[in-house]
Amino acid sequence: MPAITLRYYAAARAAANGLDEEVIETESPAAALRASARRHGEAMRRVQVVSSYLQDGRALRPESAATPVAEPVTIDVLPPFAGG
Template sequence: MLTVRYFAGARAAAGGTSSEEIDAATLDGLIQVLTDRHGERLAVVLKAASFLVDGLTCHDRSAALADGVTVDILPPFAGG
């Protein structure tokens, strides 16, 4: 299990959920679980989002996620 934390537009697209526990082995797997759970609105956000795994940017969506990590989902922010 891992903890997923949603920020800004990702939180809104997940129905206001700020965090939840998910069972996923990779970011690709996590994205699929989250899309199945929260729908197309979140899927659109996830396509453009950045992912932090225990505070470090992760670009490899097929990389293994260790049990107990925290994944932060950061949608693009305006003005930065």
């Protein structure tokens, strides 16, 4: 199975107990996100519901997140945040 790197930002990082990123070996971005929610619990589930995602720098749409990947990819987990 390919390695899917999840990179956490802002509230996602907090929900992941301060982790910047983690690697999960699974078949699809959706499966990696489910594994992350199981590992980190309710706080991560709440963050994931409101987050946007990038797969290797491109928008990851919900309808394509379940598509299996053949090689390693990086998923950025981007919760809403404000700043300047």
